[in-house]
Amino acid sequence: MYKILANTVFLGKDVRYLTECHSTNDLAMDEIRKKSLNEGCIIITDSQTKGKGQRGSQWWSESGKNLTFSLVLKPVFLKPSQQFYLSKMVSVAIHEVLSAYSKLFFIKWPNDILHFLEGKTCGILIENVINQNNIEYSVVGIGLNVNQTSFPFPNVSSLAIVAGTEMRLQDVLEKIVGKIEYWYRVLKSGDYSKIDGKYKSELYQLDRWAYYDDGEVFKGRIKDTSPDGKLIMEKESGEIKSYGLKEVRFL
Template sequence: MQIIRLDQIGSTNTYVAEHHSELLSDTVIVTDNQTAGRGQRGNSWEAEPGKNLTFTILVRPTDFRAIRQFSLSEATAVAIVDVINEELGVEAKIKWPNDIYHNDSKLAGILIEHAVMGSNIMHTIIGVGLNVNQSRFLSDAPNPVSLFQILGHEVDRNDLLEKICRRICDKIAALSTQNAMDDLHDDYMQRLWRNDKRCHPFRDLIAGDTYYGSIVDIEPTGHLNIREAIDKECSQAAASDSPIRRYAFKEVEWII
């Protein structure tokens, strides 16, 4: 693993996309000042210069079928959550598909982009924005939180960066069999935010309605399955014969 540090850049994901042919697999591009950070579907990412972690990893998985690309998202999210939990003692969860939460606040975001040829992934660009030592947030983002705000003290960003990147690369390298992918999926589901068999409010962005439901599963394609609750008050768990709604990214949102 090689870490390349840049003082300032528009977007680490864009940089890697433009220079991927010059970079080895498992190369990390990190900057102290990302001026045009991107989130899912073009959302912006606020990061105070010199306070957080904004980085991108270039990975070239071997013989990795594009149909299982969500496993790369799972590996990334599980790696980040586990390092934060183990090294810092901070309870973190994965909010489907690619956010890291502490309680009901967003601690990190992940943006993954794939280059596909035929049925295989040629390379993957994994962008991560992690709120580390920022003490306050000025954007209109609804619920950000940083490790500093949780712990009450600053965290060594360089040490955290190296541990997270190493864990991500190791988890992806281990995805050589179907059993390994299945085990990873189980790990992802165990760390999933609000996957607690309870009913929660959701907003269906396709149908335009709001309802209560509980998470059933996430498919290998990354689609989220939610079972509708029996009643709007969610007075009891969703029945096994209640309808299941299936969502791709950005088709449903949690109501917090």
């Protein structure tokens, strides 16, 4: 059971807890269609039977060990072309919380949070309801490995592994949502440069030569991200190329 958050102004004042569900993002979207969710509502569960990642990939989490929840926002101040700022804002917020446990956490484009030595610790999936002029609703789905210490996949980690101790889930939830509220207000104020600078400074492999695969293995380095969320890379040949989601793979 999770309590209403006391450390926020408007996020987390409506917390809907389920012991199990198929997907908190799907449930949130269903409730939005019924017009029965206010901004700041959190749907959280101990176990997702069909947790989702980017582009249909699956998010697997041990029941009761981690945070799996969706947060509803109404960023009507953003145009559809600005939706990548939501991804940046949430990534920066979560990274800031996790950095208190280790300085080796980075944002892996577009919005995974990974530990340089241990592996992926948090996944983010944002789904938007968009009209012609603005973003009506955003459902921010977050899967954060907190107390799980054994995984069926390689290169996956948790806060407990990094910090060496278990943590109270409610405490971590309050920190995460509190930081999201702070950065959401920065976004709402129009201070895009602050978000851009923070996101870029914590981007994994920024300006470091490494190997990637875009159908062919190549050596390149990440230079930046574009306003529409593409990854801008420089190849060893000097070519500058932009990649969308799933168009390039980190090796």
